[in-house]
Amino acid sequence: MTAALEVTGLRKAFGRLPVLRGVDLAVxxxxxxxxxxxxxxxxxxxxxxxxxxxxxxxxxxxVLGQPVGADPGYRHAIGYMPQLPRFPENLTGREVLAFLxxxxxxxxxxxxxxxxxxxxxxxxxxxxxxxxxxxxKLNAVVALRHRPPVLVLDEPTASLDPVASGIxxxxxxxxxxxxxxxxxxxxxxxxxxxLADDLVYLVEGTVRFHGTLDELxxxxxxxxxxxxxxxxxxxxx
Amino acid sequence: xxxxELRNQLRSRWIxxxxxxxxxxxxxxxxxxxGGPRVVVxxxxxxxxxxxxxxxxxxxLHVSGAREFLELLLAQPVGRGSLYVGLYLxxxxxxAAAVTLGITVPVLLHGGAGTPGLGxxxxxxxxxxxxxxxxxxxxxxxxxxxxxxxxxALLAWFAATVLYDGLVLLVATLxxxxxxxxxxxxxxxLNPVDLxxxxxxxxxxxxxxxxxxxxxxxxxxGSSLGVLSATGALLLWTVVPFLLGLAGFRRKDF
Numbered sequence: 001m002t003a004a005l006e007v008t009g010l011r012k013a014f015g016r017l018p019v020l021r022g023v024d025l026a027v028x029x030x031x032x033x034x035x036x037x038x039x040x041x042x043x044x045x046x047x048x049x050x051x052x053x054x055x056x057x058x059x060x061x062x063v064l065g066q067p068v069g070a071d072p073g074y075r076h077a078i079g080y081m082p083q084l085p086r087f088p089e090n091l092t093g094r095e096v097l098a099f100l101x102x103x104x105x106x107x108x109x110x111x112x113x114x115x116x117x118x119x120x121x122x123x124x125x126x127x128x129x130x131x132x133x134x135x136x137k138l139n140a141v142v143a144l145r146h147r148p149p150v151l152v153l154d155e156p157t158a159s160l161d162p163v164a165s166g167i168x169x170x171x172x173x174x175x176x177x178x179x180x181x182x183x184x185x186x187x188x189x190x191x192x193x194x195l196a197d198d199l200v201y202l203v204e205g206t207v208r209f210h211g212t213l214d215e216l217x218x219x220x221x222x223x224x225x226x227x228x229x230x231x232x233x234x235x236x237x
Numbered sequence: 238x239x240x241x242e243l244r245n246q247l248r249s250r251w252i253x254x255x256x257x258x259x260x261x262x263x264x265x266x267x268x269x270x271x272g273g274p275r276v277v278v279x280x281x282x283x284x285x286x287x288x289x290x291x292x293x294x295x296x297x298l299h300v301s302g303a304r305e306f307l308e309l310l311l312a313q314p315v316g317r318g319s320l321y322v323g324l325y326l327x328x329x330x331x332x333a334a335a336v337t338l339g340i341t342v343p344v345l346l347h348g349g350a351g352t353p354g355l356g357x358x359x360x361x362x363x364x365x366x367x368x369x370x371x372x373x374x375x376x377x378x379x380x381x382x383x384x385x386x387x388x389x390a391l392l393a394w395f396a397a398t399v400l401y402d403g404l405v406l407l408v409a410t411l412x413x414x415x416x417x418x419x420x421x422x423x424x425x426x427l428n429p430v431d432l433x434x435x436x437x438x439x440x441x442x443x444x445x446x447x448x449x450x451x452x453x454x455x456x457x458x459g460s461s462l463g464v465l466s467a468t469g470a471l472l473l474w475t476v477v478p479f480l481l482g483l484a485g486f487r488r489k490d491f
Contacts, residue, residue: 052312
């Protein structure tokens with residue numbers, strides 16, 4: 001298994017508070033890796049390190065052979081979908097998309113995505129008039145349309161309606177089938193079970209489990225991911 | 238990046254309202270306040286108080302208010318430096334344009350194109366906008382908490398517009414027996430708002446209003462060296478906070 005994204009010995013402290021204490025993990029090419037863990041485990045800090053939003057104190061992150069550091073070029077490979085999208089209120093969806101496309105350059109496939117999410121009708125309204133779910137769809141289009149080889153999704157189906165959530169999940173599975181590597185966080189274990197190949201369990205800034213879902217089931221003796229993770233949380237496994 | 242920010246800001250009702258405020262005020266002053274230099278001086282007082290305040294408030298909210306979108310932008314393949322420059326000009330230029338147009342349009346409508354001091358007034362408005370946008374961005378970068386950033390920025394505004402005058406007056410009264418010309422000159426150079434005021438008052442020949450230091454100011458700021466150093470000081474007030482903010486922005490964890 002070749003790794004599309006590799007994290008080694010990642011450490012980060014905010015002031016005196018250590019958040020990541022030496023995290024190692026790898027996301028295989030074409031695999032979906034879910035990071036789960038209790039609140040304040042360091043999930044979002046880890047993701048922010050990968051995106052270059054937070055500068056680690058120590059450790060290395062490599063995305064498709066490019067080190068994460070001062071050169072922002074590696075981010076061409078990453079599509080990021082934040083949990084709570086906020087777009088400039090005075091612009092229309094179309095303008096936001098045009099602007100972000102301008103920032104990135106390169107090819108895109110916005111049109112089919114807009115059709116798939118039934119967004120065409122809402123694109124010419126100012127963003128401030130759009131509902132939370134519609135913004136979230138716009139958010140998904142932003143992350144996906146450049147066909148990035150690596151996707152980083154923060155709670156990907158939060159605030160989507162069941163239909164859009166279904167489309168979203170199908171899309172993740174299909175992209176993974178096409179060789180896209182996905183790193184996602186989620187609180188919904190059913191979603192993890194449905195989407196992920198691998199699971200990383202993070203507690204207090206350390207990786208307590210990193211393996212396939214089958215390995216997790218084997219190790220905990222639970223068939224359902226939700227119960228298996230609960231068992232990990234209780235420290236029984 | 239810049240073009241986009243400009244479009245977003247120009248569509249903001251606040252910026253429009255800000256420009257309109259100046260237009261209405263200028264128009265009213267021209268109608269009721271007589272013409273020429275007197276209107277310029279009245280406008281100056283408004284510009285000195287309002288421009289820094291508005292720049293400071295908009296600037297801080299611009300950096301810390303759009304945090305989530307900023308994070309999305311930072312996750313794109315763009316350097317932090319160019320993002321910061323884009324954000325800064327994207328706010329500073331429309332704000333400066335609102336002041337400039339808000340004053341210029343009514344003046345032209347009233348046929349006052351050649352009013353003495355108008356050019357300096359407009360330059361002061363634009364420069365003060367950039368000075369206080371720089372300071373506000375610095376505060377926004379330094380403080381993660383929106384309220385703290387706004388508080389720090391407002392404090393800077395209050396210090397420059399209100400407190401500073403009081404302090405200068407206090408120094409002047411306490412040390413009235415000493416020759417204060419040179420120190421007073423120095424104190425003025427240290428405050429961007431005072432700088433803008435002195436520059437303009439000299440242009441409209443109101444230096445006598447400034448009492449006994451007026452003569453000293455006139456000798457210094459009336460010379461080309463004086464104008465140059467005053468403009469230089471205002472530019473420093475823009476560039477130094479901007480660079481400090483930029484350095485902080487590059488190092489910041491979001």
